[in-house]
Amino acid sequence: MSATPHDTVGRDTTGDAIPGGYRIHMMLCAGTDCAGRGSYRVKEALEREITRHGLSHEVAIGMSGCRGHCGQGPVMVVNPGEIVYQGLSEHDVPRLVQEHVLQGRPLQERVHTLPPQTGTVPLISEIGFFGKQRLLVLRNRGIIDPEVIDDYIVRDGYRALSTALSTMTPEEVIQELIASGLRGRGGGGFPTGIKWKTCREAPGHPKYIVCNADEGDPGAYMDRTIIECDPHAVLEGMAIAGYAIGARKGYVYIRNEYPLARECLEKAIADAREYGLLGENIFDRGFDFEVSIHRGAGAFVCGESSALMASMEGRPGEPRAKYIHTVEHGLWDRPTNLNNVETYANVPPIILRGAQWFTSIGTGDVSENPWGGSKGTKVFSLVGKVHNTGLVEVPMGITLREIVFDIGGGIPKGKKFKAVQTGGPSGGVIPEELLDLPVDFDQLTRVGSMMGSGGMIVMDETDCMVDIARYFIDFLIGESCGKCLPCREGLTQISTLLNDICNGEADEHTITLLEELSNTVKECSLCALGGSAPNPVLSTLRYFRDEYEAHVREKRCPAGVCKALITYSIDPARCTGCTLCARNCPQDAISGENKKPHSIAVDLCIKCGICRDVCPHDAVIVH
């Protein structure tokens, strides 16, 4: 195996052979999802089976961090050959060993299949899901054992820190970061180098480094994955930040619901300390740096910088006015540099390979203006109505179309694509006509959405956009801290107006009022939670106003979702009278004779949709 296949996968790394002289190397995914689907059981079964055949010295079995292909787990990659297995169970193991290990041919029925069956066994690089990705932050995903610091070190781990400490001044490190154009991955997209510079120059001592691993977006798990796959990359990035800024103390503020990631990080910190990569006089350069873990308070809003710091100080996790910046007056009023997990993980490769290499990936020109483009890659969690759901890392500037159709494999069940929502619960939806939009910070903002932390939810024609907006607003209502009026009262009122629209109790004025209110909440809220919360409403109004209008003018829900506005009926031309629907209807609302078209009694129907699901002939129609 040479380095080439890796490069085509986009993994930014030097090539690697199978370690330890084994003939075959099997790496099972130990990510939260795959583990939940039994990857450890598969591993044990494999070990037993391999031992039974007396092949323990030939076949190495290891666990890796999450591969991002979470919808299809447990996933296993086998080398040589980069064969990807999916959906494994321990029952597959005897056959798998028989076929793959003894006969030398992949076990066909568990090999990852491309959506249109090609009949050949694809390599990682040929699978769209992996092929269009560019793994920079996730460079070690699935390759190293996150619990083994030596694995990280072998793959250039802590070399960036040593380079920075021994050959660069703190100012040079900051200059390199500014030149790289790296922008914060926590949502705001603030240029990281500039933030570091401000913090370095802020008066006050001591200074603190904080890593934001709060990750409160529902469905988002990129930060957790990064920590679980490659914790040292985050620690190394933080240490470099400490050196550049002049801080000796770092904290990781980690979500309480992430025990696995926390343990992983705890082990990494202990190991790094033992190796002298954290602690005092690192690399004998007179630089001290310690990292401690701080468990999050659990609310979404605690991810916001001023709320996060309040919560770390033991005060209620509520935001405060940001006219005074936390870079200058942060934790305990000291200059504090807060960055996201992914931001820190980007730092070591930038220091090692240089700003110029980093700027070769991505959009725009950052040589004059650090806001001039978006460089590097971004990790997204791709979910919703796509074939391949999971974590993906793509170069900035890739189009939404490539993400949804090439990586995501398109929309299941032959349905039509409708929109993609980016940026987490308070992001905006982007319609089909903008599918060729290059994904970067400024383009997403321009079209009324945002990068956010990298959530990406795909919707198809059966999703009602008013209902979707209501769904996100209802989530945000529960997360608002309730401190400021527009967010606390406004979101509740927005939800009420959306309810009225979905229930057919609204008119044109409702839409106007909804728009006015959304603008006020967006512009007048105290923190960015309220400031972005109306995005789902404003963006759906912008691109799918006709759907809103259909709800209020014609009292019709075009997607057939809003129960108050739809009726179920049976198309007599299609109905074969198989009686399946009548037997399944919980209301006994369907009647008809065997082999003759059936009909639904509208007054009895509760619009549960079971008949539509069970009908083998698609004869149930929704208006």
Add this chain to the structure above:
Amino acid sequence: MTEVRLTIDGRETTAPHRSPLLDAIRGLGIDVPTLCHMDGLEPYGVCRMCIVEVKRGRRTRLVTSCNFPVEQGLEVFTDTERIRQHRRILAELMLARCPDVPKVRELAASVGVTTSRFHTMAASDCVMCGLCVRVCDEIVGASALSFVGRGNVRIVGTPWSVDPESCIACGACVYVCPTGAMHMEEKTTERWRRELGSDKRMCRYARMGLISYKICPNDFRCAECEVDQRIFEEFGTHPILAIAPGLRQTPIKVGPFDVVEDRFYSRGHAWATMTGDHARVGMDDFARQLVGPIGKVIMHAMPGHTIRAGDAAATVTSDGHSLTLRAPVSGTVTHVNGAVVDDPALLDEDCYGRGWLFTIQPDDFYLQSRRLVGREQVKAWIDEQWQRLAHALEAMGHSELTPGFAHRISHADFVELSKEHFESEATSP
């Protein structure tokens, strides 16, 4: 403090750098509607009615004027169509929450709103301005009220929703509540009447630490109290508010330490402030945190004694560690705070307020104060003290510099630290 120039609605003016923009606007006689703002309390910035547009360079932003710090060259607009539109929506939201509250109706009317287009939610009297919570915390110092819950179910309540021990039934919350949502419950005062014997029935001023000791002769019926009447007549406001603001300033943070700027500090970390013809003296937060949780206060100063600046005035101890505080000024001691001797925890809770130590009638305070650290230098001084402390702690092998560190260090180290920060005072003035 440096003055900066700015224009407000086209008119040029000056204001102290980083002072609240609202003050500069009102200074010009321009009215901006506010609800959650009250002079004397820290700005809170939650009702958002006070929004204005500020332009710096080419960028125009919408900000809340009550907490936006003034900067050189700002261009401020207080009454644009954009602002009026937002204020109307905010007023409608308020009306939908509190449809029957006169103050809210009045505020809404002032921005041209008489009815709300929104659904009335479970009608409430509370607009969540937070004045009661803040007055109790910042001025009274009791922190008996807090917000409970979050989002649209957030309410004002008491911590853990129990009858708060710290409530002194002063009624300041009721007084500041703009909507009349806050009521005094007879329950608390009833309990005191029942539980406290007539010898212990401390007057609310004594409970606040405003006076050293006074037994309430009125059975906690403050409305019948002649002291209250007099203060009210004198200042035209709730007695607590009339007396407290001068005494109880909101501390700012210098590192982990609270500092009240409007005080004078001795280099030995005693504070002094003139109140009438007496100076009130206490121990600052730096000293407090160095000693750790305070177990005992021994007062050396006694009423009637004359003491000299630098004389031992009080000793505080905390399991094993003790620290002697020296008088910041010379004069005659008039009162000592009996409450803090009885309950040294007061020092930990509120060293600038209820935890004061004694009052003194100073020989020329003005002359003496020039030797002390004043408002201009206090931040830099505490900062420098902290850095020295940080380095000293580091040298002793304590890398963790978080609040509450002091009680974790050894006795020998503590002695060395207290020498560094306190003993010099013994020999100086």
